[in-house]
Amino acid sequence: LAEIVDWIADDRQTLASLALVNSDCRQLARSCQFAAICFDYSPSAHAIVRALAEESSWRRDGAVLQPTIGACVRRITVSSDRRWVSARHPELSDSFFGNKVESHTDAQRLALEEEASKEYYNAYYGPLLAAISGAMPHLQTIAWHDRMEVDAGFFKAIFRSPAQHIKLARVPMDIPYHTTSVSA
Amino acid sequence: MPLRSLYLDVSLAFESRGPEVESGLSPFFETLLRRCAPSLESLVWLFHFWKADQPQISFGANPISFPRLKLLKLDRRADISPCALSALLNAPLRQLFLGPAPSTEAKKSLFISLSPLRNLDELVIPISPFGDFDAYVAFLEKHPRLRKLCIDPCSSELLDSGIIPLLSAGKFSNLRSLSLSWYEPSSDDAFDNSAVVRVAKESLAAIGTILPLEQLRLSTRTDGWRRRWLIDHDEMRSCLVALSNLKKLAICGDTYETDGSLHVVGYYSVRTVSDSERRDAEARPELDEDADSRNCDADDEDSDGASEYGRRSDEIWERAHRNRMLEQAEKYATTLPSLEWMYCGQRPMEIIDPFPGVSKFAVPLTEERDECFTFFENLFAMGPHD
Numbered sequence: 001l002a003e004i005v006d007w008i009a010d011d012r013q014t015l016a017s018l019a020l021v022n023s024d025c026r027q028l029a030r031s032c033q034f035a036a037i038c039f040d041y042s043p044s045a046h047a048i049v050r051a052l053a054e055e056s057s058w059r060r061d062g063a064v065l066q067p068t069i070g071a072c073v074r075r076i077t078v079s080s081d082r083r084w085v086s087a088r089h090p091e092l093s094d095s096f097f098g099n100k101v102e103s104h105t106d107a108q109r110l111a112l113e114e115e116a117s118k119e120y121y122n123a124y125y126g127p128l129l130a131a132i133s134g135a136m137p138h139l140q141t142i143a144w145h146d147r148m149e150v151d152a153g154f155f156k157a158i159f160r161s162p163a164q165h166i167k168l169a170r171v172p173m174d175i176p177y178h179t180t181s182v183s184a
Numbered sequence: 185m186p187l188r189s190l191y192l193d194v195s196l197a198f199e200s201r202g203p204e205v206e207s208g209l210s211p212f213f214e215t216l217l218r219r220c221a222p223s224l225e226s227l228v229w230l231f232h233f234w235k236a237d238q239p240q241i242s243f244g245a246n247p248i249s250f251p252r253l254k255l256l257k258l259d260r261r262a263d264i265s266p267c268a269l270s271a272l273l274n275a276p277l278r279q280l281f282l283g284p285a286p287s288t289e290a291k292k293s294l295f296i297s298l299s300p301l302r303n304l305d306e307l308v309i310p311i312s313p314f315g316d317f318d319a320y321v322a323f324l325e326k327h328p329r330l331r332k333l334c335i336d337p338c339s340s341e342l343l344d345s346g347i348i349p350l351l352s353a354g355k356f357s358n359l360r361s362l363s364l365s366w367y368e369p370s371s372d373d374a375f376d377n378s379a380v381v382r383v384a385k386e387s388l389a390a391i392g393t394i395l396p397l398e399q400l401r402l403s404t405r406t407d408g409w410r411r412r413w414l415i416d417h418d419e420m421r422s423c424l425v426a427l428s429n430l431k432k433l434a435i436c437g438d439t440y441e442t443d444g445s446l447h448v449v450g451y452y453s454v455r456t457v458s459d460s461e462r463r464d465a466e467a468r469p470e471l472d473e474d475a476d477s478r479n480c481d482a483d484d485e486d487s488d489g490a491s492e493y494g495r496r497s498d499e500i501w502e503r504a505h506r507n508r509m510l511e512q513a514e515k516y517a518t519t520l521p522s523l524e525w526m527y528c529g530q531r532p533m534e535i536i537d538p539f540p541g542v543s544k545f546a547v548p549l550t551e552e553r554d555e556c557f558t559f560f561e562n563l564f565a566m567g568p569h570d
Contacts (some may be wrong), residue, residue, distance in 0.1 A: 149200075150194075155216075159219070164186065164188040164189070165188060165190075166189070166190050166191065168192055169191065169193050170193050170194075170195070170233065171195075172197035172198070173194055173195070173200070173212075174197050174199075175205055175208065176196070176208035176209045176211070176212035
């Protein structure tokens with residue numbers, strides 16, 4: 001069966017069909033479907049973040065009974081797509097682009113920005129860090145391209161993960177963390 | 185799991201800047217690298233969004249050792265203390281992109297006194313006008329076993345009188361890949377032909393004595409639309425004739441004279457069409473069959489007189505230019521027996537040999553002119569920064 005999966009590894013639709021056969025097939029399909037994940041802020045990226053964060057809490061409680069998605073992940077790329085950000089925060093997007101720009105004051109724009117940031121950190125970034133630090137035992141590579149500020153928890157998470165290859169591309173930090181998070 | 189590769193490009197968020205916070209950056213990098221150093225094999229350390237006046241990065245009192253580090257890429261904006269730089273350069277490096285210039289006395293003496301990097305195969309060293317030229321030459325002199333060298337950019341004076349004589353003196357007997365870029369400061373607003381550059385024939389002839397070369401890229405500074413190197417291909421061929429192993433040759437920043445055009449530096453943007461372009465455009469009709477049949481279809485639908493004329497004129501110019509470059513490439517292929525690939529006039533071309541012993545042909549590899557930036561960075565340097 002594993003050999004067959006090798007043959008269809010690039011065929012997303014066939015993998016999706018295989019996943020529906022039974023739980024063995026599902027896990028085999030997942031090992032290809034989730035080997036490399038791009039977190040682009042799309043609805044499916046949010047869904048995977050939530051699923052992985054949940055798996056990380058099972059792992060923390062020592063209750064990993066069923067095969068997980070996290071075990072299949074080898075590489076993650078975190079790079080939010082502007083279009084998905086606009087789609088998720090339409091009011092914020094309208095305050096910067098399009099024909100409703102004029103109707104927003106700076107204060108309103110700032111409030112919208114804060115609200116969107118809060119959602120990014122609470123519903124996305126936080127669970128994603130939890131997933132990085134505890135839900136992907138075979139993770140090899142992390143590439144982080146998001147331009148939102150990272151905090152101490154970020155460095156803790158990436159150093160807790162098993163990743164051997166880390167790329168931090170133009171990542172802004174809120175303050176430098178020399179004592180808390182990066183030391184061994 | 186121990187970290188094997190780290191691509192590190194972090195900076196302080198805009199709101200967080202200020203002397204107190206900035207003073208924490210150096211300890212941050214120190215702690216981070218001290219933690220990864222024992223297992224690290226590859227470090228790309230870049231400084232986008234770095235502020236010029238931020239405190240220098242040092243590794244504190246205890247030196248850090250990088251026993252496995254094989255690849256190091258250090259941005260030119262990296263303001264790293266000589267001690268920290270020396271710790272990084274003491275690693276068993278194979279590939280090195282060395283951005284920081286020997287701009288202070290301490291760094292100059294580091295470049296000069298450093299013991300040779302025994303395993304170094306590839307060196308990419310942009311030579312800053314703020315650096316000390318003797319220090320660069322001394323550094324290069326220590327590494328005659330290099331297989332790949334990219335010096336881009338470099339002042340013409342240093343290339344012609346320091347680096348090329350050093351490379352061509354016979355010591356660099358492993359050098360397979362070389363990329364050099366002549367940087368001639370000139371007034372940017374010059375539109376006339378006073379801005380034209382000619383690379384010294386002596387330098388080209390000296391490069392022609394580096395016999396192990398398999399790939400060679402020669403370029404001159406470009407800025408915006410200006411191309412300044414009024415190249416003499418016959419002279420170039422006579423200089424490179426001995427490079428019998430050369431497989432790939434790239435010439436960048438080259439420009440040409442056209443009948444009726446005053447602007448050699450604007451050759452690619454003015455695109456003057458005269459009788460000779462019309463004639464040369466017809467030289468290889470087999471390459472244009474597909475495009476011509478597409479155009480015929482389009483012509484039936486709509487044709488606006490003026491823009492149609494402009495399009496036709498550009499097309500004639502591009503075809504004439506392409507055909508001239510193909511002709512040059514074929515002449516190079518006659519001179520250089522191993523040549524497989526050639527780039528000049530912004531056209532990448534392949535040399536094919538369908539009937540061995542008869543004559544070789546050059547074929548265009550792209551539909552249009554292409555700067556091939558990423559390709560060159562990958563081929564001659566250590567890949568593009570992104």
